[in-house]
Amino acid sequence: MAKAPYILAIDQGTSSTRCIIFDAQANAVATAQREFEQHYPARGWVEHDPEDIWRDTVATMREVVETAGIDSADIAGIGITNQRETIVVWDRESGKPVHKAIVWQDRRTADRCAELKAAGKEEMVTSKTGLLIDPYFSGTKLAWILDNVAGAREAAEAGKLAFGTIDCFLLWRLTNGEVHATDPTNAGRTLLFNIFEQEWDPELLDLLGVPASMLPQVEDNSHIFGHCDAGILGRSIPIAGMAGDQQAALFGQGCFHKGMAKSTYGTGCFVLLNVGEEHVLSKQRMLTTPAYRLAGKTTYALEGSIFVAGAAIKWLRDGLKIITHASETDGLAMQVADSHGVYMVPAFVGLGAPHWDPDARGLICGLTLDATDAHLARAALESVAYQTKDLIDAMVADAGGSETALRVDGGMAVNDWLCQFISNILVAPVERPRCVETTALGAAFLAGLATGVWDSLETIEQTWACERRFDPDMDEGLREQLVGGWQKAVERTLLA
Numbered sequence: 001m002a003k004a005p006y007i008l009a010i011d012q013g014t015s016s017t018r019c020i021i022f023d024a025q026a027n028a029v030a031t032a033q034r035e036f037e038q039h040y041p042a043r044g045w046v047e048h049d050p051e052d053i054w055r056d057t058v059a060t061m062r063e064v065v066e067t068a069g070i071d072s073a074d075i076a077g078i079g080i081t082n083q084r085e086t087i088v089v090w091d092r093e094s095g096k097p098v099h100k101a102i103v104w105q106d107r108r109t110a111d112r113c114a115e116l117k118a119a120g121k122e123e124m125v126t127s128k129t130g131l132l133i134d135p136y137f138s139g140t141k142l143a144w145i146l147d148n149v150a151g152a153r154e155a156a157e158a159g160k161l162a163f164g165t166i167d168c169f170l171l172w173r174l175t176n177g178e179v180h181a182t183d184p185t186n187a188g189r190t191l192l193f194n195i196f197e198q199e200w201d202p203e204l205l206d207l208l209g210v211p212a213s214m215l216p217q218v219e220d221n222s223h224i225f226g227h228c229d230a231g232i233l234g235r236s237i238p239i240a241g242m243a244g245d246q247q248a249a250l251f252g253q254g255c256f257h258k259g260m261a262k263s264t265y266g267t268g269c270f271v272l273l274n275v276g277e278e279h280v281l282s283k284q285r286m287l288t289t290p291a292y293r294l295a296g297k298t299t300y301a302l303e304g305s306i307f308v309a310g311a312a313i314k315w316l317r318d319g320l321k322i323i324t325h326a327s328e329t330d331g332l333a334m335q336v337a338d339s340h341g342v343y344m345v346p347a348f349v350g351l352g353a354p355h356w357d358p359d360a361r362g363l364i365c366g367l368t369l370d371a372t373d374a375h376l377a378r379a380a381l382e383s384v385a386y387q388t389k390d391l392i393d394a395m396v397a398d399a400g401g402s403e404t405a406l407r408v409d410g411g412m413a414v415n416d417w418l419c420q421f422i423s424n425i426l427v428a429p430v431e432r433p434r435c436v437e438t439t440a441l442g443a444a445f446l447a448g449l450a451t452g453v454w455d456s457l458e459t460i461e462q463t464w465a466c467e468r469r470f471d472p473d474m475d476e477g478l479r480e481q482l483v484g485g486w487q488k489a490v491e492r493t494l495l496a
Contacts, residue, residue, distance in 0.1 A: 005023055005024040005074065005076065005453065006021055006022065006023055006024075006029065006068070006070060006074050006075045006076060007021070007022045007075065007076060007077055007078070007079060007444040007447050007448050007451075007453060008020075008021055008061065008064065008065070008075050008077075008078045008079070008237070008444075009021075009022060009078075009079045009080075009081065009440040009441070009443040009444040009447070010057060010060075010061065010078065010079070010080045010081070010170065010440075010443070011081050011082075011245070011437070011439055011440040011443065012053060012057060012080070012081070012082045012083065012166050012167075012170065013082075013083055013245065013266065013267070013439075014083045014086075014103065014104070014105070014266070014267040014268075015035055015036070015038065015267060015314075016033050016034060016035040016036065016056075017033070017034055017036065017053060017056040017057050017060055018031060018032060018033035018034075018060060018440070019031070019032050019033075019057075019060040019061050019063070019064040020064065020437060020440040020441075020444070021064050021065070021067075021068040021070065021075075022440075022441060022444040022448075024448075024453050024454075025463065026435065026441060026444070026445075026460075026463040027435075028435060028437060028440075028441075029068045029070075030064050030065075030067040030068035030069075031064060031067075031437075032059075032060040032061075032063035032064040032067060033060060034056040034059060034060055036048065036049075036052040036053065036056055037049065037052060038103075039100060042108070044106070044107035044108060044110070044349065045106055045107070045108050046102075046103040046105045046106045046349075047100040047101060047102060047103060047106070048086065048100060048101040048103055049100055049101070050088045050090070050097045050100070050101045050169060051097070053101070053166065053169075053170075054169075054170070054173050057170055057173075057174075058232055061232060061233060062232070062233065065233060072233040072234050072235040072237065073235055075233070075235075075237050076238075076240075076447075076448065076451040076452070076453050077237065077238045077239070077240035077241065077447040077448065077450060077451035077453070078174075078228055078237055078238065078239045078240065078241075078447060079239075079240065079241035079242070079440075079442075079443030079444045079445075079446050079447035079448075080167045080170055080171065080239065080241070080242045080443055081167070081242070081243055081244065081245050081248035081439050081440060081442060081443035082165060082166040082167040082170070082186070082242075082244060082245060083103070083104055083166055083245060084104060084165060084185070084186055084189045084244035084245060084246065085104035085136055085137050085138045085141070085165070085189050085190075086101050086102065086103045086104050086138075086165060086166050087101060087102055087138045087141050087142055087145075087163065087164070087165055087190075088101045088163075088164055088165075088166065088168075088169040089142065089145050089146075089149075089152065089156075089161055089162070089163050089214070090161065090162055090164075090169065090172070091155070091160060091161060091162075092159075092160055092161065092162050092177075093160065095172070095173065095177055097169075098145065098149050098152055098155075098161065099145050099149050099152075101166070101169075102141040102144070102145070104136060105136075105267075105268075105307060105349045106135065106141065107135045107349055107350055107358050108135065108141075108144060109135040109140035109141060109143070109144050110135045110350075110358040110359065112135075112140050112143070112144070113133045113134055113135050113140055113358070116133050116140075116207070117133050121133065121207060124203070125191060125204065125207075126281070127281075128194045128195070128196070128197075128201055128203070128204060129188065129191055129192075129193065129194065129195055129201075129204070130188070130195050130196075130279065130281065130287055130288030130289055130300075131188075131189070131191060131287055131288075131289075132285065132287070132356055133191070134356055134358060135350075135358055136305065136307075136352070137189055137190065137191045138165060138189055138190040138191065138192075139190050139191030139192050139204070139208045139210070140191070140208065142163055142190075142192075142208070142210055142214075143208045143209055143210065146209065146210070147209075153209075156210075156211045156213070156214050157211050157213075159211075159213040161214055162180055162214060162216070163210075163214040163215060163216070164180070164182060164216050165182060165186040165189070165190070165244070167182055167183070167186050167242045167243075167244070168180065168181065168182040168186065168216050171225055171226065171239060171242065174226075174228045174229060174232065174239060175225075175226040175227065175228065175229065175239070176229045178226055179225055179226035179239075180216045180217065181216045181217040181218070181219050181225050181226070182216045182217075182218055182219075182242065183218065183219060183220070183221045183223075183242045183243055183244075183293070184198060184218055184220075184221065184290040184292075184293045184298060185221065185243045185244040185246075185247040185248075185289070185290050185291070185292065186242070186243075186244045187200075187216075187218045188289050188290045189244065189289070191204060191208065192204045192205055192208065192210060192215070193218070195279075195288070195289065195290050195298075195300075196279065198218070198293070198298060199218075200212060200215050200218075219242075220293045220294060220295065220296065221241060221242060221243045221247075221251075221292045221293055221294065221446050222240065222241050222292075222294055222446040222447070222449040222450045223240065223241070223242075223450055224238050224239070224240050224450055224451075225238075225239045225240070225242060226238075226239050227239065238447075238450070238451060239447075240446070240447035240448075240449075240450035240451050241443050241444070241445070241446025241447030241448070241449070241450060242443070242446070243292065243442060243443060243446055245264070245266075245270075245439045246264055246270040246272055246303065246439075247272065247289070247290070247291055247292055247301070247442070248438075248439045248440075248441075248442030248443045248446070249262055249264045249270075249272075249409055249410070249438045249439045249442055250262050250272045250274065250291055250292075250301060250442065251291075251292055251442035251445055251446060252409070252435075252437075252438030252439060252440070252441035252442030252443075252444075252445060253407045253409060253433060253438050253442075253464065254460060254461045254463075254464035255272070255274050255407065256274070256299075256457050256460075256461060257274060258274055258275060258276035259273070259274065259399075259404060260273075260274045260404070260407070261273040261274070261392070261395070261404070261406055261407070262406070262407040262408070262409065262438070263388055263406055263407070263408050263409075263422075264408075264409050264410040264413075264438070264439065265309050265310060265384060265408065265409070265410040265411065265412035265413050265418075266309065266310050266410040266411055266412070267308075267309065267310050267311045267314075268305060268306050268307050268308060268309050268310075268311065268352075269305075269306035269309035269384055269387060269388060269410075270303065270304070270305055270306070271303065271304045271306075271388060271391045271392060271395070271406075272289075272291065272301040272302070272303050273301055273302045273303075273395045273399060274291055274299065274300075274301055275288075275300050275301060275302055275399055276299065276300065277297065277298065277299055277300070278300075279300040280300070280302060280398055280399055282302060282394070282398045283397070283398060284354055284394035284395070284397050284398050285353060285354040285355075285356055285394070286302045286303060286304050286353055286354065286391070286394050286395055286398055287302065287303040287304070287305070287353070288300060288301075288302060288303075289301055289302075289303045292446075294449075302395050302398055302399060303353075304352070304353040304354065304390075304391030304392075304394060304395060305352040305353050306352050306353070306384075306387040306388070306391070307347075307348075307349050307350060307351070307352045308346035308347070308348050308349065308362075309346075309384045309387070309412060310326070310410075310411055310412050311346070311348065312344065312346040312348075312380045312383065312384075313326045313329055313377075313380055313381075313412070314326070315346075315348065316329070316376065316377060316380060320376070322373040322376065322377070323373075323377065326411070327415075328377075329377045329378075329380065329381055329415070330415050330416070330417050330418070332373065332374040332377035332378065333374070333377055333378040333381050333417050333418075334417055335374040336372070336374045336375055336378060338378075339366075339375055339378045339379045339382055340366070340368070340370070340371055340375045341366040341368070341485070342364065342365070342366040342367060342371055342375045342376065342378075342379040343363075343364070343365050343366055343379055343382075343383070343485055343486055343489035344362070344363070344364050344376070344379040344380050344382075344383045345360075345362060345363045345364075345365075345383065345489050345490055345492075345493040346362050346380065346383050347360040347361050347362050347363065347493055348361070348362045351490075351493065351494070353390075353391055353394065354390060354391070354394045355490070355494065357494060360493050360494060361493075362493075363489065363492060363493045364376070364379070365489050365492060366485075366489075381415070381417070381418050381421065382421060382482075382486075383486075384412065384418065384422070385418070385421045385422040385424075385425040385426075386425060386482075386483065386486040388406075388422055388425070388426065389425050389426055389483065390490075392406070392426060392428075404428065404429075405428065405429040405430070405431050405469075406422070406426065406428060406429070406430050406431070407431045407432075407433065408422070408430055408431070408432055409432070409433060409436045409437070409438040409439070410436065410439070411436075413432055413436050414432075414436060416468075416470075419432060419468075419470045420470045420473075422470070423470040423471060423472045423473075424472050424473065424474035424479060425474075425479065425482070425483065426472070427472045427479070428472065429469055429470065429471050429472075430469070430470040431466050431468075431469050431470075432466070432467050432468050432469075432470070433464060433465065433466060433467055434465040434466070434467040436467075445460050448460075
């Protein structure tokens with residue numbers, strides 16, 4: 001056991017930044033969190049101010065240490081996990097971004113992606129990256145900044161600009177500009193990184209017009225990347241683990257064996273299935289992605305991405321104003337016997353896997369005069385389960401085998417009604433861990449492995465505990481009827 005038994009995990013998400021202190025038994029000791037502003041400068045565009053993210057990161061780091069009542073000398077290492085495809089380009093000398101961060105939800109590059117696909121480039125891109133050509137990923141966002149921010153391309157070609165996902169930007173700032181690095185799980189979402197060769201790919205860089213000088217070094221997920229500037233917490237602390245949020249959650253759920261799967265329910269919903277060291281290229285329009293790289297050895301995953309899960313509940317709250325708090329949806333859903341034939345397909349920013357339609361838009365169908373706010377809330381929750389089923393079915397078709405227990409986490413996973421409905425629709429057990437903050441926990445585990453807090457994956461596995469298991473109890477006929485209605489709703493969305 002390490003002399004300093006705590007790990008500080010930075011979890012930089014789409015709508016908030018939080019820091020959690022974990023002890024050597026993987027217990028969350030203290031949490032600090034701050035929401036930040038979302039920017040929507042045009043239809044389908046989503047941006048964040050990187051300075052907001054940096055300010056909140058430092059503030060929550062200091063707050064969580066104070067709340068935990070520990071000394072920074074007791075912190076063995078720092079782990080970072082982040083919203084993955086969101087990108088920042090900054091000036092190497094000043095450290096200042098040249099444009100707001102373009103968020104993973106942003107669809108401004110849909111036309112550029114369509115052009116690349118029409119030119120027959122997708123097969124080549126998929127063969128190297130495991131990804132499809134879609135505005136979701138980072139590469140076309142980076143190209144947009146280079147082509148649309150005055151002077152950006154010239155500065156980049158002169159070696160004056162740096163590119164990175166949020167983990168990379170935070171690492172740069174935390175080390176006072178000394179370290180420009182990322183990890184395979186973030187690099188693997190850029191459309192620029194060959195996940196099988198584990199290197200930036202010249203053909204992909206040329207395709208998108210990205211100078212290699214902008215790119216960070218790619219290190220193992222569990223690795224001493226650098227040291228946090230002593231001015232932040234009063235002591236220089238190793239930054240020892242980094243992973244994109246969904247891979248961090250897979251790690252935090254202890255899904256270290258082939259065939260294990262997790263689903264994280266936050267702003268979006270992301271299902272990852274561990275497929276081992278031999279990668280599987282999907283025939284069902286799933287993604288192949290690095291799950292983690294330890295000691296130079298890469299484990300791969302199949303991933304399905306749902307762009308809108310918790311964001312649909314946020315829309316009920318902020319857009320329609322039929323709820324005040326997200327937690328109210330649980331009670332509303334139980335007020336009615338069923339959704340009354342109402343379906344919500346939450347394609348507010350397009351449809352993700354397995355459809356990959358960036359132009360699809362949200363649809364609510366089946367409305368009658370006696371439909372209520374409770375039916376809408378229930379339909380929003382049910383849409384999360386239906387979309388999860390679409391992903392799991394595709395993954396099982398790709399990887400073989402049968403459905404096993406799904407480990408769930410994220411903010412929506414605390415909803416008992418939703419977990420039970422997911423189990424019913426999947427006809428598979430759903431397991432909720434004792435610690436649902438598995439994204440931050442995964443970052444902590446990675447940092448702890450590099451600093452000796454945990455000595456092996458087997459030791460980490462032993463810390464995982466199931467808080468509650470949900471087993472299917474729905475009549476098969478009813479389930480088929482509900483799923484059939486969902487499929488018709490999706491068809492209408494895609495035809496609209």
